[in-house]
Amino acid sequence: MLLPVKHEKSLGKNLQVIGIYSGIDNDYSAQPAGIGSYLLIPLLIASLIVPSHDWVARLFPRFAELSFFVAVMLEIPAVWFIIVKFVALLTSGVALYDDKIMIRCSAWTRFHTVVSEREKIVKMELEQNLLQALSGRCAMSIWFEGEEHRRFKIKAMKASEVRKIADILGYKLAEKVRT
Secondary structure, three states: OOOOOOOHHHHHHHHHOOOOOOOOOOOEEOOHHHHHHHHHHHHHHHHHHHHHHHHHHHHOHHHHHHHHHHHHHHHHHHHHHHHHHHHHHHHOEEEEEOOEEEEEEEEOOEEEEEEEEHHHEEEEEEEEEHHHHHHOEEEEEEEEOOOOOOEEEEEEEEHHHHHHHHHHHOOOOEEEEEO
């Protein structure tokens, strides 16, 4: 924690002192055409809840009402998961400014914004499956130096843009193709 609790309006000015600017747009963003990489799992989860209820209701008719209640309650976080992943598709990306790199990404239902000095990157990786390779998209993973090496992953990036980011940063990019 670098700053005491502040109102959001005055927080931006205090962060500028340490080189973090508010209002920075992504230079490289996730591609809307890669919507499947963000929404496939949430949509599968949401679509399997009702059939699961039907299956449980047939197997255990005495618990049909309870199963229906549980199914309805599970649909609420499933729909929330879909909304979060859709917003993540629209907001994920990379911004490069001064000697800093800003990563915006999501993991499950949490959003992350990471600002670091460029030289603090420990590892950078481009991941593609066969379908992504054919469409020119990939997932970019970046690990930063710190107490723990934590991976931040941005899906649905253009592979050419990820290679360009690596060139700008002067970083040797590891490429991993999954089959």
